[in-house]
Amino acid sequence: MPKIETINAPGLPIPAGHYCHATRAGNLVCVSGQLPVRPDGTHTGELPFEEQAEQTLSNLRAVLEAAGAKLEDCIEVTVYLVGIEHWKAFNEIYARHFGEWKPARAVVPVGALHYGYLVEISARAWVERG
Template sequence: MPIERIYAPGLPVPAGHYSHATRAGNLICVSGQLPMRPDGTHTGELPFEEQARQTLENVSTVLAAAGAGLQDVIEVTVYLVGVDHWKAFNEIYARHFGEWKPARAVVPVGALHYGYLIEIAARAWVEK
């Protein structure tokens, strides 16, 4: 089965050796997304809530480029700097996903690139 690399129009080209996502058949794996703005500028100075919203928007943009949406997500891994923002994140996340509740892990970490407070990776399943 061929694996397709996916690059989302409107997001900066990844800085490292990875693609925004890969697709193998019906499975889409979204690389960890940071709260970088679509124009490539950083948001590390912004409050956590704005970083969380931008990160979820970036995940949505990558999913759309792969022909999917949040309703197709089956698993999410969230990396939060510390645990202080857990409650705020859960509220923002619930607003984005609505009634849909994919499997999820939230992992507290010590630090992320550029002073960011959040990173999100996801997997989605779509019918061809």
């Protein structure tokens, strides 16, 4: 069994709950659900959906980078949206961040998230060790 590393991204707030930003076991990186919290720890629940989605994807990118990965290494992404009406806008923002790469993905409508957030994203990435 590979050693499991815990990872917290520098520049992002330490998680408030009993978890880390990500874990890495061998080549597999599992990223905890990322919310649109700003790097200084302030909340964005009052912002429009598009700004929350951008912040969440920026946080996902930062956590992946701290684990030695990038968006193009993602093999699976799970997105939780408050209000399925945000799906179209999210899909456009997501496509801009991921470019040509299309990992497996699920978009799950949910009733509510902490602090009035409208989006949360978790992911798994595969990174070849060099």
